[in-house]
Amino acid sequence: MNKLKLTVFLSAASLWYRRRVLALVCLTLTLSITLLLGIQYLRTEIRQSFTSTISGTDLIVGARSGQLNLLLYTVFHIGDATNNIRWSTYQSMTEDSRIDWLIPISLGDSYRGYRVVSTNEQFLARFRYGNDQPLTLASGDWFSDLFDVVIGAGVARQLDHKLNDDLVLSHGGGRTSFSNHKDLPFRVSGILAPTGTPVDQAVYISLEAMEAMHVGWESGVAIPGRTLSADQARNRDYTPDAITAVFVGLDRPILTFQVQRELNQSREEPLSAILPGVALSELWRMMGQFEKALLGISGFVVITSLVGLIAVLLTLQAQRQREIAVLRATGASPGLIAGLYSLECVGLALASCLFALLLGAAAIAGLSPWLLEHYGLQIRLRPLAREEWLLLVAVPLSALAVSALPALNTWRAGRQQGFGAQDSS
Amino acid sequence: MNSETVQPPDGSHQDNLAIHTRDLHFRWQNQSRELAFPDIQLPRGEHLFLHGPSGTGKSTLLGLLSGMHTPTRGSLQLLNQELTTMKAGARDRLRADHMGVIFQQFNLVPYLSALANALLPCRLSNLRHSRAIPSATEAAQHLLTQLAIPQSHWHQGVTRLSIGQQQRVAAARALIGAPEIILADEPTSALDTDNRDRFLELLLTLAERSNSSVVFVSHDQSLAGHFHHHLALEVAP
Numbered sequence: 001m002n003k004l005k006l007t008v009f010l011s012a013a014s015l016w017y018r019r020r021v022l023a024l025v026c027l028t029l030t031l032s033i034t035l036l037l038g039i040q041y042l043r044t045e046i047r048q049s050f051t052s053t054i055s056g057t058d059l060i061v062g063a064r065s066g067q068l069n070l071l072l073y074t075v076f077h078i079g080d081a082t083n084n085i086r087w088s089t090y091q092s093m094t095e096d097s098r099i100d101w102l103i104p105i106s107l108g109d110s111y112r113g114y115r116v117v118s119t120n121e122q123f124l125a126r127f128r129y130g131n132d133q134p135l136t137l138a139s140g141d142w143f144s145d146l147f148d149v150v151i152g153a154g155v156a157r158q159l160d161h162k163l164n165d166d167l168v169l170s171h172g173g174g175r176t177s178f179s180n181h182k183d184l185p186f187r188v189s190g191i192l193a194p195t196g197t198p199v200d201q202a203v204y205i206s207l208e209a210m211e212a213m214h215v216g217w218e219s220g221v222a223i224p225g226r227t228l229s230a231d232q233a234r235n236r237d238y239t240p241d242a243i244t245a246v247f248v249g250l251d252r253p254i255l256t257f258q259v260q261r262e263l264n265q266s267r268e269e270p271l272s273a274i275l276p277g278v279a280l281s282e283l284w285r286m287m288g289q290f291e292k293a294l295l296g297i298s299g300f301v302v303i304t305s306l307v308g309l310i311a312v313l314l315t316l317q318a319q320r321q322r323e324i325a326v327l328r329a330t331g332a333s334p335g336l337i338a339g340l341y342s343l344e345c346v347g348l349a350l351a352s353c354l355f356a357l358l359l360g361a362a363a364i365a366g367l368s369p370w371l372l373e374h375y376g377l378q379i380r381l382r383p384l385a386r387e388e389w390l391l392l393v394a395v396p397l398s399a400l401a402v403s404a405l406p407a408l409n410t411w412r413a414g415r416q417q418g419f420g421a422q423d424s425s
Numbered sequence: 426m427n428s429e430t431v432q433p434p435d436g437s438h439q440d441n442l443a444i445h446t447r448d449l450h451f452r453w454q455n456q457s458r459e460l461a462f463p464d465i466q467l468p469r470g471e472h473l474f475l476h477g478p479s480g481t482g483k484s485t486l487l488g489l490l491s492g493m494h495t496p497t498r499g500s501l502q503l504l505n506q507e508l509t510t511m512k513a514g515a516r517d518r519l520r521a522d523h524m525g526v527i528f529q530q531f532n533l534v535p536y537l538s539a540l541a542n543a544l545l546p547c548r549l550s551n552l553r554h555s556r557a558i559p560s561a562t563e564a565a566q567h568l569l570t571q572l573a574i575p576q577s578h579w580h581q582g583v584t585r586l587s588i589g590q591q592q593r594v595a596a597a598r599a600l601i602g603a604p605e606i607i608l609a610d611e612p613t614s615a616l617d618t619d620n621r622d623r624f625l626e627l628l629l630t631l632a633e634r635s636n637s638s639v640v641f642v643s644h645d646q647s648l649a650g651h652f653h654h655h656l657a658l659e660v661a662p
Contacts, residue, residue, distance in 0.1 A: 006548045010534075017536030017582075322531040329491060329528070330598070331521020331549045333514060419488035419526075419610065 007336055010327075011343040018316065025305075025312050026352050032305040033356035033395055034363075036298040040388050041360065043291050045379050049130075050284060053197045054276050056128030057103075058256050061085070061093075061263055062245035064270035071279040074105065074245045076198050077115040081107060084242035089269050093246065098255050101126045103247040106210050106240065109181075111169050114155050115202045118210035126249060129197045139163055140190030146209050146234055148189035154200035156191045163188055169205075171217065181213045183227055196378030211238035248273075302395065306349075306402050313345060313406050324410065334414030338407035345403030349396040357392075442505070443469045443606050443638040444490060449499035451485055459497065462486055463656060469605060472629060472639040474649045477658030483642045486658070487608050490640065491524060492516030504605055521550040525599025525607040525637070527628075530615050532595035533583040539590075540565055540579045543597040546604070553602025561601070568597040572627055589620040596628050603635035610642050625651055 015022060054075050062070045063083035072078040090104055103123050109116040117123075124135055124142045140163045143150055149169075151161055161167070165188045171179040186205065194200055212233040216226030228236070250256060256275065263273035324337055364381050371377040384392070449462040460482040467473050477483055488494040489501060492508055493516075501508045504523060508516060520526075525546065533542045540562070547554040547561040557564035569579060572593040578586060583594060592612055599607045609628070613621040625641075629651055632639045641652065649655055 002548065002551070009548075010537075013536045013541075323534050323536075326528070326532060326534055327545075328493070328517075329520070329526040330545050331517055331524070333517045419484055419491050419493050419608070 003336060004339075007339045007343055011340050011347055014340070015344055015347055021312065021316070022348060025309050026348055026355070028305045028308060029302075029349065029352035029395075030355040030359065032298070032301040033352055033392075034359050036295075036302050036391060037356055037388060038360055038363070039291075039295050039298050040391055041364070041384075042379065043295065044385060044387070046291075046377070047284060047288075049196055049378055051277070051280050052130040053280065054127075054129055055132055056126070056249065057247045057276050058250045058253055059248040059260055059263070059273045060245060060276055060279075061248055061271055061273045064272050067272065067274040067279045068283060070245070070272055070274050071276060071283065073107065074247075075276065077107075077117075077202060081244045084244055085246070085271060086242055086269055087240050089266075089271070090243055090246055092268075093248070096259075098251055098259055099248060100251045101249040103127060104207060104243045105245050105247070106207055106242075107244045109169050109171055109210070109213070111155070111167060111203050112159060114152070116169055116205060116210075117202045118205045118207050120207055123204065127199070127247070129195050129199065133195070135195065135199065136193045137190045138193040140188070143189050143204070143206055143209075145187070145189070146206065146212060147184060147186050147230060148205070148209075149186040150190040150192060150204040151188055152192050152200040152202050152204075153194035155203055161188055161191070163191065167203075169203075169213065171221075179221055181222075183222075184213055184230055184233065194372065194378075196372065207240050207243070208238040211240050212236070303398070306398055309345065309348065309399070310402050310405060313341065313403070314409075317341075317406050317410065324414070328414055329419065334411045337414050338411040341407040341410055342400055342403040345399045345406075346396045349399035353392055353395055441469050443467050443471075443503070444473075444640070445500075445502040445505075447500045449486075449489065449501060450497050451482070451489060451494060452497050453485075460485060462489070462499075462658070465656065467638055467640070467654065469638055470633070470636045471653040472632070472641065472651070473654045473656060474652035475640060475642045475656050475658070476644060476646060476649070478644070478660065481658035481660055483658055484610055487610050487640070487642060490606075491526065491608055492520050518550075521546065522552040523605045525601075525604045527592070527595045527599050527607070527609040527612040529611040530588065530591075532598075532612075533591055535582070535584055537583065538580045539569065539574060539583050539586065539594045542583055542594055543569060543601055545598055546601055550602065553604065556602040565597065565601055568600055568631070569594070571631065572597050588615050589624070592616060592624060593627070596624070596631070600628075600631050600635060600637070604637055607632055607637050607639045609639060611644070612641075613643065613645070613648070621645075621648075 060070060060074050062074060063081060063085055065082040069079060069082070073081055090102070093099060093102055101122060103119060103126055105123070106118040107115060121142055124137075127135055129135075137150070138153065140150070149167065155161065166185045167188065168185050169181045171181060186209070192199065212228060215228050215233070215236075216223050248259070250259060260273040260275065263271050327337060328334070361381060364379060368379045368381070371379055444465050444467040446462065446465045448464065450459050451462070452459040462482065465473070475483055475486065485494065489496055490503070492503075492511070496509060499509075503519065506519065508519070511519070533539075534545070537545070543565040544561055547557050547565075554561050566579070570576075574586075574590055574593060574597070578590065583591060586594065592615070595612070599609070607628075612628075613624055616624060625648060629639060639652075641648070
């Protein structure tokens with residue numbers, strides 16, 4: 001026990017004495033551990049935020065296509081729908097007793113690069129993301145007038161829109177469009193609170209508004225004289241012929257597969273019904289390969305810095321012969337000297353781990369508002385998960401393993417050492 | 426081979442020997458020449474002056490006496506314990522418990538303060554710790570005071586001390602806890618004459634107070650007068 005205390009005391013004093021040389025090694029190690037831990041942390045966070053893009057929705061139904069395609073264009077606003085589904089199909093779904101709620105959505109237009117999602121009040125009431133969180137309005141109200149628009153938090157922030165701003169939607173997707181619905185400007189009636197999901201990056205109008213905008217656009221461009229003015233538009237009835245997709249919530253989730261099969265086998269119209277959770281994890285699996293490679297690379301970075309640490313310790317060892325001779329002559333066993341090396345190495349690794357934790361926490365705390373602002377990424381400071389602790393613990397353990405080399409070296413030399421530093425006279 | 430063998434004074438008892446060697450031989454690895462050493466019988470509390478030109482194995486003999494090397498043949502008893510049959514760990518413990526050492530230079534652990542350097546043997550050996558009276562720290566402070574290390578230097582890094590001060594801190598480390606044997610390998614060779622005489626005087630006075638035997642290696646014959654016994658090593662023919 002005394003020996004251990006002495007070894008700890010000596011190695012602490014020795015590390016402090018050599019702090020200038022070791023500071024650089026410690027810095028390298030700290031940065032590489034921060035990288036390793038940071039990547040693992042972000043991996044978990046991003047996966048979490050990714051898989052919670054949508055929650056509470058049991059099925060997404062659209063025209064027949066692959067499940068990834070359907071997920072991408074309905075939830076992530078990436079790519080286009082292969083086809084629409086008939087309004088009558090939607091109507092028959094509303095009559096299905098097993099179905100609790102439906103959110104119809106229609107896509108196709110855009111506003112300065114952001115998707116226009118036309119839907120109804122069910123979207124605000126039923127759509128859930130994250131840990132079953134509902135959508136809330138940061139300001140204003142959900143659309144009630146035909147030409148009201150509700151914008152996502154990201155759109156409001158990027159384009160600096162306020163309540164009651166007028167905006168002109170464009171026909172078709174894409175950032176620059178030459179055919180605008182300039183006769184029918186919309187008014188911002190509400191702004192959604194940030195969610196960190198693609199919901200932030202879209203604007204929301206009613207299904208009726210979508211129809212009204214496209215009167216006179218049947219050929220794909222506005223035909224003068226056939227489009228409506230705002231006043232004319234208000235006095236008409238708009239029942240859509242078709243919508244793009246429907247989010248479905250069931251009364252009893254146990255019926256999900258039954259309803260899914262029926263929809264997929266529908267004789268009325270070719271439909272695809274997908275389970276959003278399954279599609280999300282399939283999508284993540286594809287992207288997961290990349291992040292695993294990233295983690296592997298950062299693991300190698302840590303190993304490289306540990307090898308650098310050993311190189312420095314071995315160089316120092318040559319300078320430490322006199323000190324070792326003094327300790328040996330005073331009665332210290334070679335085991336104590338070897339323990340001194342190992343402990344110094346582990347101590348350095350522990351210090352680096354501590355610095356890495358502080359650095360990582362500071363970086364996340366400092367960068368998370370910026371990340372949410374610019375990328376809509378919600379990264380919160382949270383206690384470390386089990387995998388992250390395991391990674392962190394692995395660092396001093398590997399340091400102990402690699403320190404075996406100088407320790408063994410010194411142990412062997414200690415047994416052959418003579419009186420004093422020079423071992424011949 | 427030896428010009429003078431150390432003989433026990435009349436009436437001294439065999440049991441009361443600090444060092445007792447017989448027919449001691451040692452060969453370095455990769456060397457064919459075997460070094461032979463004269464027999465030593467050094468009673469406790471008495472001092473031995475060891476001299477001879479370089480290459481005669483003075484430091485090797487100290488290595489053998491300290492238990493760092495094992496002789497190729499012969500018998501070596503320290504405090505009536507046969508060193509040649511002891512395991513390496515037991516020899517390390519014997520050294521920690523019963524020996525103080527002073528080198529020619531670079532005597533101190535550079536990252537410890539003067540006081541911590543002096544205290545090192547007490548931390549390595551419970552026996553030395555218990556013998557340091559009234560407490561280890563007070564004994565170390567007492568020794569440093571007697572060896573004229575200013576109190577302001579006690580808690581400083583030892584690299585700031587002069588060579589003479591460093592050697593005296595090493596002497597304090599060797600003396601603490603009253604070890605039976607002190608091995609000194611040319612500790613005065615880096616000191617000027619004034620410093621040398623004062624160092625030797627202090628060392629021997631303090632060693633006598635704790636009844637320690639000093640084995641002092643030097644090529645400086647003028648110091649021989651301070652010692653009870655002399656032993657000269659000569660180049661083998």
